[in-house]
Amino acid sequence: MDIGTLWYLIERDKLHRVVTAEEFEQLEPDTFTLHQVFDNRREALHEMIRLVQTAVDEVSHQVDEKTNARPHSK
Amino acid sequence: MTTGSSALQGVWVDVLMPLHPDLTLHHSKLITHIRTLAVKGIQGVVLFGPAGEGLSFSATERLQAVKQLTTHGVSGRDIVLHAGFSSVAETVEVIRQANALGLKGCIVRPPRSEDEPTQEGLAQFFNQVADLTRGISTHLYLASPYRAGAPDLKPYVVNEVVSKHPGAYAGILDQTRNASHMQDSLRLYSAQLPVYTNDELQAVVLGKLGLHTSVSSWANLIPSVMTTLVSPPSATKLSVAGNAIGTDDGPLLHLARMLMGLPEVPALKYLMSIHYHDADWLRVRPPLFELLPQSQENLLKDFKKHFPSGGKP
Numbered sequence: 001m002d003i004g005t006l007w008y009l010i011e012r013d014k015l016h017r018v019v020t021a022e023e024f025e026q027l028e029p030d031t032f033t034l035h036q037v038f039d040n041r042r043e044a045l046h047e048m049i050r051l052v053q054t055a056v057d058e059v060s061h062q063v064d065e066k067t068n069a070r071p072h073s074k
Numbered sequence: 075m076t077t078g079s080s081a082l083q084g085v086w087v088d089v090l091m092p093l094h095p096d097l098t099l100h101h102s103k104l105i106t107h108i109r110t111l112a113v114k115g116i117q118g119v120v121l122f123g124p125a126g127e128g129l130s131f132s133a134t135e136r137l138q139a140v141k142q143l144t145t146h147g148v149s150g151r152d153i154v155l156h157a158g159f160s161s162v163a164e165t166v167e168v169i170r171q172a173n174a175l176g177l178k179g180c181i182v183r184p185p186r187s188e189d190e191p192t193q194e195g196l197a198q199f200f201n202q203v204a205d206l207t208r209g210i211s212t213h214l215y216l217a218s219p220y221r222a223g224a225p226d227l228k229p230y231v232v233n234e235v236v237s238k239h240p241g242a243y244a245g246i247l248d249q250t251r252n253a254s255h256m257q258d259s260l261r262l263y264s265a266q267l268p269v270y271t272n273d274e275l276q277a278v279v280l281g282k283l284g285l286h287t288s289v290s291s292w293a294n295l296i297p298s299v300m301t302t303l304v305s306p307p308s309a310t311k312l313s314v315a316g317n318a319i320g321t322d323d324g325p326l327l328h329l330a331r332m333l334m335g336l337p338e339v340p341a342l343k344y345l346m347s348i349h350y351h352d353a354d355w356l357r358v359r360p361p362l363f364e365l366l367p368q369s370q371e372n373l374l375k376d377f378k379k380h381f382p383s384g385g386k387p
């Protein structure tokens with residue numbers, strides 16, 4: 001499929017990044033995970049922020065669960 | 075990119091439809107999903123098929139989605155649209171508009187009817203559609219229904235339509251996900267028309283026979299796996315020993331077992347919601363309903379076990 005100019009949202013070394021098509025082609029295979037592909041940078045960045053926020057929320061939730069599970073000392 | 079040929083080659087994804095909270099189609103998420111699939115090597119998309127909850131979308135909604143996609147750079151030559159409606163008029167109107175938008179093809183299936191349709195009636199339906207869309211460049215594909223109980227495409231119907239309108243229909247899509255039915259379709263029709271399947275496991279078998287096409291709902295989730303399995307051997311990577319890499323259909327068997335007994339669209343959409351970290355993908359249109367939490371938990375556990383890298387070959 002031909003889908004024009006694209007912006008790639010990837011995850012590498014546990015960090016999300018938005019890269020251009022040129023940068024994407026230079027990436028070593030198996031060193032990153034492709035998340036989604038957008039036709040403009042703004043949408044790609046917006047999705048990246050949402051993903052980071054989701055990850056933060058998940059970690060916060062896990063921390064809360066562990067804190068609540070800990071026996072309370074008097 | 076596809077060519078002007080009427081043949082379907084490679085993986086054509088029966089696309090799942092992301093929905094807004096009011097269950098209208100989320101166009102921007104659909105476009106992004108299709109772009110992402112394209113980068114992962116698929117050949118094209120089939121819109122509003124079984125995975126795309128086609129029966130719950132009106133003609134207007136389907137055409138609106140196509141317009142959004144073509145406006146945002148997806149070529150019409152990479153789109154096949156399900157244009158199956160119960161009325162000839164609606165079917166023809168959608169096909170004509172799809173043609174005006176430059177779509178590669180439209181899929182036409184037997185119409186739903188309150189009464190038991192006759193073979194003659196079904197043949198007349200497809201003949202009328204062919205008559206009223208004569209001269210268009212969008213290719214038409216006949217399709218069997220995808221659930222037992224609906225009127226099937228029988229040899230009388232196909233022979234009648236193909237003899238009266240040679241060239242009007244460019245292929246047959248067997249949507250039954252039934253191996254014996256597919257074998258019958260191949261035996262009965264492959265001399266007249268190319269036969270395609272939307273069953274991933276059968277598509278891999280057909281690939282070994284030299285037919286490298288799959289209309290796949292699973293490719294929403296595992297596009298790279300499907301592309302590798304369906305591609306001709308020359309396009310696959312070879313190991314040092316000369317064996318094709320990634321052509322083991324074991325992952326598909328695992329996925330088939332995972333989905334067995336579950337409603338497929340809600341199950342695939344649940345896995346998409348995990349894949350994209352986006353709960354919007356959970357939504358389905360009635361009469362479908364989201365997977366129950368226990369089923370979600372079991373499915374996710376199995377998927378992570380068999381696809382630890384999230385669907386890479």
